[in-house]
Amino acid sequence: MDNLIDIRGVRHAYSTASGPLPVLDGLDVQVPEGGFVAVVGPSGCGKSTLTRLVAGLLIPDAGEVSVHGKRITGPRSNVGMAFQNPVLLEWRTILDNVLLPLEIVPTKLTKAQAAERARKLLSLVGLDGFEGKRPSELSGGMKQRASLCRALIHSPEVLILDEPFGALDAFTREDLWQIMHRVKAEEPFTGVLITHDLRESIFLADQVVVLSGRPARTQFVLDIPDTGVRTLDHLYTPEAVAMLNTLRHQIEVAQGRAPAGQPA
Amino acid sequence: MKARQVLVPLAAVAIFLVLWEALVWVMGWPNYRMASPSDLIPAYEKYWNLFLVMGWQTLWRTVAGLILAVIFGTALGMIMGFSRTMRDALYPLLVGFNAIPKATVVPIVALMFVGWHDFNTVLIAFIISFFPIAVSVSIGLSTLEPEYRDILRSLGASQSTIFWKIALPKTLPEFFGALKVAVTLAFIGTNLMEIVSPHGRGLGALFDSGKTNSDYPLMFAVLIALAFLGIVLYYVVVALEKTFAGWADRTV
Numbered sequence: 001m002d003n004l005i006d007i008r009g010v011r012h013a014y015s016t017a018s019g020p021l022p023v024l025d026g027l028d029v030q031v032p033e034g035g036f037v038a039v040v041g042p043s044g045c046g047k048s049t050l051t052r053l054v055a056g057l058l059i060p061d062a063g064e065v066s067v068h069g070k071r072i073t074g075p076r077s078n079v080g081m082a083f084q085n086p087v088l089l090e091w092r093t094i095l096d097n098v099l100l101p102l103e104i105v106p107t108k109l110t111k112a113q114a115a116e117r118a119r120k121l122l123s124l125v126g127l128d129g130f131e132g133k134r135p136s137e138l139s140g141g142m143k144q145r146a147s148l149c150r151a152l153i154h155s156p157e158v159l160i161l162d163e164p165f166g167a168l169d170a171f172t173r174e175d176l177w178q179i180m181h182r183v184k185a186e187e188p189f190t191g192v193l194i195t196h197d198l199r200e201s202i203f204l205a206d207q208v209v210v211l212s213g214r215p216a217r218t219q220f221v222l223d224i225p226d227t228g229v230r231t232l233d234h235l236y237t238p239e240a241v242a243m244l245n246t247l248r249h250q251i252e253v254a255q256g257r258a259p260a261g262q263p264a
Numbered sequence: 265m266k267a268r269q270v271l272v273p274l275a276a277v278a279i280f281l282v283l284w285e286a287l288v289w290v291m292g293w294p295n296y297r298m299a300s301p302s303d304l305i306p307a308y309e310k311y312w313n314l315f316l317v318m319g320w321q322t323l324w325r326t327v328a329g330l331i332l333a334v335i336f337g338t339a340l341g342m343i344m345g346f347s348r349t350m351r352d353a354l355y356p357l358l359v360g361f362n363a364i365p366k367a368t369v370v371p372i373v374a375l376m377f378v379g380w381h382d383f384n385t386v387l388i389a390f391i392i393s394f395f396p397i398a399v400s401v402s403i404g405l406s407t408l409e410p411e412y413r414d415i416l417r418s419l420g421a422s423q424s425t426i427f428w429k430i431a432l433p434k435t436l437p438e439f440f441g442a443l444k445v446a447v448t449l450a451f452i453g454t455n456l457m458e459i460v461s462p463h464g465r466g467l468g469a470l471f472d473s474g475k476t477n478s479d480y481p482l483m484f485a486v487l488i489a490l491a492f493l494g495i496v497l498y499y500v501v502v503a504l505e506k507t508f509a510g511w512a513d514r515t516v
């Protein structure tokens with residue numbers, strides 16, 4: 001199968017005051033077109049570094065990161081990013097925040113068409129009527145939805161989500177999971193989702209990649225079977241519980257708290 | 265603007281003047297110790313044209329110094345905010361320079377450019393007021409969360425686009441805070457120079473002539489006029505802040 005995102009044998013070290021800090025060593029991640037891969041791993045193992053590589057904000061010391069078979073040498077306008085911190089611009093309205101990427105990347109849309117597209121996206125995530133509000137008037141979950149719209153406004157080929165729901169309460173988070181499924185159906189994208197939440201990973205993604213502790217390599221890959229429309233109830237089926245157990249065990253291995261091999 | 269926002273400060277000023285008058289009256293102070301507000305009215309009546317001319321001189325030179333301070337301070341703040349190396353290199357110099365009491369710089373500059381009244385006054389106003397602006401811009405830029413930068417950088421935006429679209433507006437609240445401090449400092453600079461330089465101009469020179477002629481009410485009248493100009497400039501900055509950084513105000 002043709003992979004849209006192809007990360008092979010990537011090695012990277014940050015140079016710090018106390019010498020080089022190896023962060024990635026032997027990282028392999030492949031995402032087919034339209035695929036959605038979740039990446040989980042111990043805290044500080046290099047997950048955000050991985051997103052910076054895919055975004056072209058960082059060039060690896062060794063190995064290859066390519067999108068559409070083309071090696072990445074710098075930032076390209078066809079990515080959208082959202083982080084745990086929604087980083088909305090306080091001096092702009094929600095609508096103008098969502099429109100920000102179109103001020104940078106070339107677009108065929110007229111101003112009116114762009115605004116209409118932004119409104120459509122906002123409505124898709126349930127933010128109708130909030131176009132003219134300031135970010136400070138929105139709750140954390142609403143800000144995160146607006147940030148998602150901004151990441152999608154220019155129809156990026158690759159969507160990079162770095163723990164976008166990490167700072168939200170459990171109910172808001174489950175709301176946003178369902179919104180993500182809606183968005184994916186309406187606005188297809190190829191995505192990488194970094195998360196700390198194993199339930200989130202199996203609910204949203206079609207493949208979960210477990211990274212080892214730092215320096216991170218690909219330790220384990222779990223394919224999530226396609227069961228059609230996913231609902232929250234699916235998280236409580238025996239299949240889902242088995243997948244969660246496997247992933248939990250892999251995380252413990254990554255953290256060095258359990259020996260490799262199958263859980264008892 | 266609500267009536268309350270105008271009336272409350274005015275009432276505060278009126279109460280202050282009444283208390284001042286009462287204090288001087290109760291203590292029975294003579295004019296050379298402390299003039300009272302009622303003594304100032306004759307001074308304003310007698311010299312009103314001087315107050316206008318010299319008040320204007322003080323005002324425009326202060327504003328000119330401030331504008332230079334904003335331009336230079338912002339540029340310096342940008343250099344230090346974006347480059348770690350430049351920050352490490354420039355901070356000690358800047359702090360050392362700022363630690364020199366400006367009262368000692370004034371006579372030096374006055375001698376250096378003797379006779380160039382406007383130039384050396386503007387220069388001192390500038391020297392004394394650029395520091396807080398440079399520091400605030402540099403801190404504003406260097407503490408910008410990396411995610412803000414990455415949002416635009418991942419789309420291929422240039423450094424200058426990131427500066428104009430994100431870094432600059434995000435720094436504006438700090439910038440205006442520093443500008444309020446700079447306004448007061450610039451006034452101090454202008455007046456120091458006006459008082460020190462021989463045959464100076466501006467309200468500082470008027471103060472000096474009051475001193476020479478032992479005209480105490482005139483000296484106090486100058487102080488009040490300076491305070492008034494300071495308040496006017498301060499509110500100009502507040503109005504600019506409301507226009508350009510009003511979004512940062514969260515008080516309802």
Ligand SMILES: Nc1ncnc2c1ncn2[C@@H]1O[C@H](COP(=O)(O)OP(=O)(O)OP(=O)(O)O)[C@@H](O)[C@H]1O
Nearest residue numbers: 014015016021023042043044045046047048049050
């Ligand atoms: N610019 C940098 N310079 C030096 N070290 C860095 C830099 N960015 C990250 N690191 C270090 O590299 C390691 C991996 O960082 P990264 O942010 O990729 O981890 P992460 O898996 O996203 O962590 P978390 O789970 O906390 O989000 C960490 O130890 C971090 O301290």
Ligand SMILES: [Mg+2]
Nearest residue numbers: 047048049162
């Ligand atoms: Mg991270």
